[in-house]
Amino acid sequence: xxxxxxKRLEARGWRVGSAGTFLKLSPEEVAxxxxxxxxxxxxxxxxxxxxxxxxxxxxxxxxxxSRVAKMEAADRTVSIDxxxxxxxxxxxxxxxxxxxxxxxxxxxx
Amino acid sequence: xxxxxxKRLEARGWRVGSAGTFLKLSPEEVAxxxxxxxxxxxxxxxxxxxxxxxxxxxxxxxxxxSRVAKMEAADRTVSIDxxxxxxxxxxxxxxxxxxxxxxxxxxxx
DNA sequence: ATACTTTATGTCATTACTGACATAACATCA
DNA sequence: TGATGTTATGTCAGTAATGACATAAAGTAT
Numbered sequence: 001x002x003x004x005x006x007k008r009l010e011a012r013g014w015r016v017g018s019a020g021t022f023l024k025l026s027p028e029e030v031a032x033x034x035x036x037x038x039x040x041x042x043x044x045x046x047x048x049x050x051x052x053x054x055x056x057x058x059x060x061x062x063x064x065x066s067r068v069a070k071m072e073a074a075d076r077t078v079s080i081d082x083x084x085x086x087x088x089x090x091x092x093x094x095x096x097x098x099x100x101x102x103x104x105x106x107x108x109x
Numbered sequence: 110x111x112x113x114x115x116k117r118l119e120a121r122g123w124r125v126g127s128a129g130t131f132l133k134l135s136p137e138e139v140a141x142x143x144x145x146x147x148x149x150x151x152x153x154x155x156x157x158x159x160x161x162x163x164x165x166x167x168x169x170x171x172x173x174x175s176r177v178a179k180m181e182a183a184d185r186t187v188s189i190d191x192x193x194x195x196x197x198x199x200x201x202x203x204x205x206x207x208x209x210x211x212x213x214x215x216x217x218x
Numbered sequence: 219a220t221a222c223t224t225t226a227t228g229t230c231a232t233t234a235c236t237g238a239c240a241t242a243a244c245a246t247c248a
Numbered sequence: 249t250g251a252t253g254t255t256a257t258g259t260c261a262g263t264a265a266t267g268a269c270a271t272a273a274a275g276t277a278t
């Protein structure tokens with residue numbers, strides 16, 4: 001798993017190990033979290049590539065800046081659905097979302 | 110869009126056209142629905158490939174048979190999160206889910 | 219036909235997610 | 249310095265998703 005990603009997860013209370021599960025997360029949960037993180041990173045990348053602020057994106061999503069911040073932080077309270085909606089609004093096609101979702105992000109097995 | 114898929118959608122109240130949007134669904138909404146349908150089909154395929162009943166899958170998901178049925182029907186009340194969780198429980202890896210999500214399903218467009 | 223298994227659909231109480239708000243932290247710029 | 253713009257985090261009322269239940273429908277036997 002990528003270092004930066006791991007740090008972001010741990011800062012949020014997740015327990016993720018460097019080369020697998022560190023503690024307490026089942027393999028299923030790890031997979032879920034990784035997908036969410038991948039989507040959140042894709043969201044931020046797309047937003048920034050378009051030079052949009054979180055606030056502008058929030059308006060297009062009919063949401064709020066704070067929620068967009070949480071989306072990009074892969075907050076526990078953010079659903080995959082919301083992340084996907086955000087990506088779609090930023091012009092991502094299902095293929096793009098699939099690519100982001102399945103992205104291999106780390107060296108660890 | 111695949112005929113069977115369209116039929117399933119319309120039976121559920123969705124309005125989807127054969128070669129694009131039929132009526133009332135924005136392109137974003139269409140993309141979302143298509144992704145959900147793709148995931149629901151992948152879920153059913155995986156479950157059946159393993160010879161499991163909806164009831165057994167439901168137990169592994171700590172859910173109910175009726176909800177699994179709704180998942181496979183891409184019911185409005187089921188989230189992408191739930192579909193993804195179901196797939197993961199059936200052994201799907203992020204790559205597998207990505208493949209299912211981005212599958213081109215129809216001739217249209 | 220009856221019994222059994224599996225799947226489909228409607229309803230509802232509980233839970234999880236969501237948008238909105240407040241506020242903090244950080245940067246940039248005059 | 250203060251003002252402005254952006255992002256981060258906590259909280260909470262309202263909403264949407266969830267599991268569970270009942271029941272129907274469809275299939276598979278015997």
